[in-house]
Amino acid sequence: MNAALASLARRDFLKIAGALVVGFSFNANAFAQQVQGADKSIGKTLDVTEVDGFLAVNADGSVTIYCGKVDLGQGLRIAIPQMAAEELGCAVDRITMVEGDTALTPDQGPTAGSTGIMRGGVQIRQAAATAREALIGLAAEKLGKPRAELEIVDNQVRPKSGGAGVRVGDLVGDKRFGIKVDAKAPLKDPSTYTVVGKSLPRPDVPGKVTGRHKFVHDVVVDGMLHGAVLRPPTIGGSLVDVDEASIRAIPGARVVRIKDFLAVVAGSEWDAMQAARALKARWTGGGALVGDAGVRAWMKAGRFESDESLVKKGDAKAAMAGSARRLSAEYYWPMQSHASMGPSCAIADVRDGKATIWSASQATHRFRMTISRLLGIPPAGVRVIYFDGAGCYGMNGHDDAAADAALLSRAVGKPVRVQWTRQDELGWDPKGPPQLLAMEGALGDDGKIAAWRTEMWLPKATASLPNMPLLGPESAGMSQTQGITTGLITQNGNPPYTVAHQDVVVHWLKDAPLRPSNLRAPGKIANGFAVESFTDELAAAAGRDALDFRLAGLSDPRGIEVVKRAAALIDWRARPSPGPGGIGRGIAYLHYKNNETYVAMAMEVEVDRSSGAIRVRRVGCAHDCGLVINPDGLKQQIEGQILQTLSRTLHEEVRFDRAHVTSVDFASYPILRFPEVPQIAIDLVVRPMEPPLGGGEAASTPVPAALANAVFDASGARLRTVPFTPDRVRAAFG
Amino acid sequence: MLTLALNVNGSARTGDVRDPAEPLLFVLRNQLGLTGPKYGCGLGQCGACTVLIDGEAVRSCVLPVGTVQRRAITTIEGLGTEAKPHPVQAAFIHEQAAQCGYCANGMVMTATALLAKNPRATRDDAKQALAGNLCRCGTHQRILDAVVRATGVKA
Numbered sequence: 001m002n003a004a005l006a007s008l009a010r011r012d013f014l015k016i017a018g019a020l021v022v023g024f025s026f027n028a029n030a031f032a033q034q035v036q037g038a039d040k041s042i043g044k045t046l047d048v049t050e051v052d053g054f055l056a057v058n059a060d061g062s063v064t065i066y067c068g069k070v071d072l073g074q075g076l077r078i079a080i081p082q083m084a085a086e087e088l089g090c091a092v093d094r095i096t097m098v099e100g101d102t103a104l105t106p107d108q109g110p111t112a113g114s115t116g117i118m119r120g121g122v123q124i125r126q127a128a129a130t131a132r133e134a135l136i137g138l139a140a141e142k143l144g145k146p147r148a149e150l151e152i153v154d155n156q157v158r159p160k161s162g163g164a165g166v167r168v169g170d171l172v173g174d175k176r177f178g179i180k181v182d183a184k185a186p187l188k189d190p191s192t193y194t195v196v197g198k199s200l201p202r203p204d205v206p207g208k209v210t211g212r213h214k215f216v217h218d219v220v221v222d223g224m225l226h227g228a229v230l231r232p233p234t235i236g237g238s239l240v241d242v243d244e245a246s247i248r249a250i251p252g253a254r255v256v257r258i259k260d261f262l263a264v265v266a267g268s269e270w271d272a273m274q275a276a277r278a279l280k281a282r283w284t285g286g287g288a289l290v291g292d293a294g295v296r297a298w299m300k301a302g303r304f305e306s307d308e309s310l311v312k313k314g315d316a317k318a319a320m321a322g323s324a325r326r327l328s329a330e331y332y333w334p335m336q337s338h339a340s341m342g343p344s345c346a347i348a349d350v351r352d353g354k355a356t357i358w359s360a361s362q363a364t365h366r367f368r369m370t371i372s373r374l375l376g377i378p379p380a381g382v383r384v385i386y387f388d389g390a391g392c393y394g395m396n397g398h399d400d401a402a403a404d405a406a407l408l409s410r411a412v413g414k415p416v417r418v419q420w421t422r423q424d425e426l427g428w429d430p431k432g433p434p435q436l437l438a439m440e441g442a443l444g445d446d447g448k449i450a451a452w453r454t455e456m457w458l459p460k461a462t463a464s465l466p467n468m469p470l471l472g473p474e475s476a477g478m479s480q481t482q483g484i485t486t487g488l489i490t491q492n493g494n495p496p497y498t499v500a501h502q503d504v505v506v507h508w509l510k511d512a513p514l515r516p517s518n519l520r521a522p523g524k525i526a527n528g529f530a531v532e533s534f535t536d537e538l539a540a541a542a543g544r545d546a547l548d549f550r551l552a553g554l555s556d557p558r559g560i561e562v563v564k565r566a567a568a569l570i571d572w573r574a575r576p577s578p579g580p581g582g583i584g585r586g587i588a589y590l591h592y593k594n595n596e597t598y599v600a601m602a603m604e605v606e607v608d609r610s611s612g613a614i615r616v617r618r619v620g621c622a623h624d625c626g627l628v629i630n631p632d633g634l635k636q637q638i639e640g641q642i643l644q645t646l647s648r649t650l651h652e653e654v655r656f657d658r659a660h661v662t663s664v665d666f667a668s669y670p671i672l673r674f675p676e677v678p679q680i681a682i683d684l685v686v687r688p689m690e691p692p693l694g695g696g697e698a699a700s701t702p703v704p705a706a707l708a709n710a711v712f713d714a715s716g717a718r719l720r721t722v723p724f725t726p727d728r729v730r731a732a733f734g
Numbered sequence: 735m736l737t738l739a740l741n742v743n744g745s746a747r748t749g750d751v752r753d754p755a756e757p758l759l760f761v762l763r764n765q766l767g768l769t770g771p772k773y774g775c776g777l778g779q780c781g782a783c784t785v786l787i788d789g790e791a792v793r794s795c796v797l798p799v800g801t802v803q804r805r806a807i808t809t810i811e812g813l814g815t816e817a818k819p820h821p822v823q824a825a826f827i828h829e830q831a832a833q834c835g836y837c838a839n840g841m842v843m844t845a846t847a848l849l850a851k852n853p854r855a856t857r858d859d860a861k862q863a864l865a866g867n868l869c870r871c872g873t874h875q876r877i878l879d880a881v882v883r884a885t886g887v888k889a
Contacts, residue, residue, distance in 0.1 A: 201827070205826070205831075205832050205835070206819065206823075207835075209810075210815055210819055210823050211768070211769065211771070212770070213835060214769075217769075218769035250752075269763075270760045273776075274753070340836075341780060341782055341837050341869065342782065343773070390834055391871050392834070419773065633830075639873070640833055640872030643872030643874055644870065665777055665779060667779060672874075673865050674862075675861050677861065677878065
């Protein structure tokens with residue numbers, strides 16, 4: 001027994017919950033938290049090294065989990081309770097999970113990078129295992145039995161041999177564990193799992209399909225007003241003057257101006273929207289944007305920050321020069337919007353030196369520090385409470401809307417709700433950055449890839465850019481915190497195959513054409529598009545079947561397995577590409593971030609030669625992320641990634657002119673529609689003895705290349721620029 | 735202020751509006767507490783705000799509230815509850831046909847209108863009926879599965 005558990009057995013560690021509560025109250029509100037009654041625990045520890053940071057066993061035997069990661073629709077709300085339930089021996093439906101509330105949940109980092117389970121869940125699992133050992137220790141004393149003879153089943157510690165047990169609620173009951181998370185607390189043997197690995201339904205789906213689930217858009221705070229912000233007609237423009245009389249017809253509507261930050265506040269949502277439309281203001285300056293058509297040339301010409309070598313193996317230059325069969329090609333991925341279904345929304349209550357923010361932020365703890373600095377309120381006085389937004393695939397406008405609300409609430413001294421419009425969201429959300437990749441490859445005499453070179457042009461991480469910071473504070477002339485980054489956008493720029501000589505370099509651009517942010521699987525979708533399309537070009541040049549060519553370059557058995565299984569899902573038959581025409585098939589493979597999930601995708605498409613229209617008929621995906629917590633939840637994530645990335649590949653490019661974004665609705669920024677939905681088959685490679693890896697991003701990455709390769713196989717047309725519009729397809733026929 | 739008499743989910747309700755052009759969506763959400771219908775675009779392009787008016791699926795974000803007095807308005811709350819879901823909602827739950835769930839209102843309401851007219855709708859019928867409803871998370875396949883399940887006809 002280690003020291004922590006020894007102290008546990010003495011039972012004197014348990015502290016009455018109330019005794020620890022720090023005397024800090026947030027602005028009172030009837031509807032502060034998604035989880036009713038959660039506010040009673042304010043003052044609990046948020047320490048990630050403490051069991052009490054993550055979980056509490058209540059007197060009735062139910063369990064509360066405090067999770068710093070949030071459910072954005074990806075299913076953590078069931079998966080993480082499953083992981084905890086398995087270790088604790090309690091029923092999943094006796095667990096309630098509080099998410100992303102800076103007053104209640106530990107800082108587990110942003111919900112980003114496909115780390116919800118592999119980092120966040122694993123952390124909570126270890127806390128649960130520690131708690132289980134503690135509970136068994138307590139029960140051993142109470143029952144007078146050796147620890148080894150006890151187990152926890154159905155929220156009860158009982159002898160393995162049968163007989164009377166003791167309920168966990170009676171052991172701890174509303175008190176605290178007061179122990180550190182023990183990194184060595186044993187985890188259950190996966191072969192004995194009864195909860196992990198089961199496709200349990202998500203608890204929020206019934207509420208979501210009956211209109212009862214509360215989104216941030218639905219939160220009502222007592223006495224709140226409605227705000228709407230006017231952005232300059234030209235990006236970067238400044239406000240000259242405003243005609244406050246122009247909204248006089250709308251009772252109760254008033255103007256808030258802080259330097260170039262211009263907004264209206266009114267008593268109702270519609271009045272705020274109407275006032276924003278009616279308000280007359282004059283603006284000047286700004287603009288001189290590069291425009292969507294000019295981005296590619298602008299990237300090449302650069303204002304470069306630096307060059308960076310990402311991969312260097314052997315001597316690619318010499319090997320390239322020594323080969324008679326060399327290929328080169330350039331690939332381009334445009335700026336894209338998050339295009340979340342609901343425009344961003346937030347509520348802020350900034351009064352009496354305190355701030356409470358209700359937000360769909362994917363990083364409430366980080367955002368709390370941002371708000372603290374912006375408003376000059378110490379972090380202890382700022383609470384950010386997560387409520388579901390309308391999908392989050394990276395940083396959309398959620399933090400901008402929350403900053404807008406905070407500025408307005410401070411200005412008017414009342415809680416203010418800000419609801420962006422559709423035009424605000426598509427016009428002003430920070431965009432997925434543009435990516436340009438030039439590839440060079442050489443084939444050896446053996447028909448394999450002998451040398452490889454990837455050259456990338458990318459906007460530098462936004463921390464160093466002038467235009468990343470949040471919109472509202474920027475126009476209000478406030479000193480800004482550093483922006484977040486675009487994510488690790490250089491990963492997977494190298495081939496996932498054995499290539500003796502390779503170079504991957506990036507030319508970092510100083511600026512970005514529009515304010516960039518991280519968008520699902522940041523960078524790696526475009527990199528996968530280029531790398532796996534170019535691999536296909538090399539296979540075709542070698543006259544080899546695309547599947548055989550890949551398998552010949554793979555040695556990792558987990559990679560080989562997914563590639564073979566994906567191909568089998570669409571009944572792959574070996575032959576070189578292009579095929580006889582009409583219908584074609586393509587394949588692509590990625591090892592996510594080079595050390596996480598293995599994923600391969602095979603696609604069957606039909607190309608209409610006269611119109612250039614692509615119809616995706618079938619998609620097969622084989623996916624290996626190690627231990628799978630909830631197979632159906634994982635499948636849903638993969639389905640979503642396939643369809644969302646098909647949408648991005650087929651349809652999406654942010655349009656902008658010299659003044660502003662022009663693709664500001666779903667007519668000018670179209671996304672995938674139901675008639676385009678293909679058949680999808682998913683094959684999960686389940687490896688219970690391996691650690692769980694991410695399932696929320698990897699399957700996005702092979703989609704564009706699998707599609708482009710299938711189009712090539714069907715038509716001989718090689719698509720290297722996204723989106724694959726019918727015009728582009730026809731042009732590629734030559 | 736104008737007081738409008740509305741028939742919502744079988745009950746007589748009133749909405750106080752300054753402007754009869756205010757879309758029904760905002761009256762439902764902000765005055766009647768029916769937040770199931772969602773604001774997605776305000777342009778009738780995405781379907782998140784869909785309600786039934788006399789049984790027809792309609793975009794409430796572009797429907798002036800002044801035009802729907804004496805019409806039967808059904809919102810998603812009027813179909814069923816978490817404990818007692820409507821058959822279409824039960825099928826969505828069975829198929830776990832929601833990720834973020836923001837579009838789910840429009841999917842459920844449009845599917846309900848479709849199945850009221852065509853109880854044996856096929857997967858292709860559902861694709862066409864839902865062609866104007868957008869989903870960003872990529873839940874389309876499960877939504878189609880749910881519609882087919884709700885017909886009770888084995889696919």
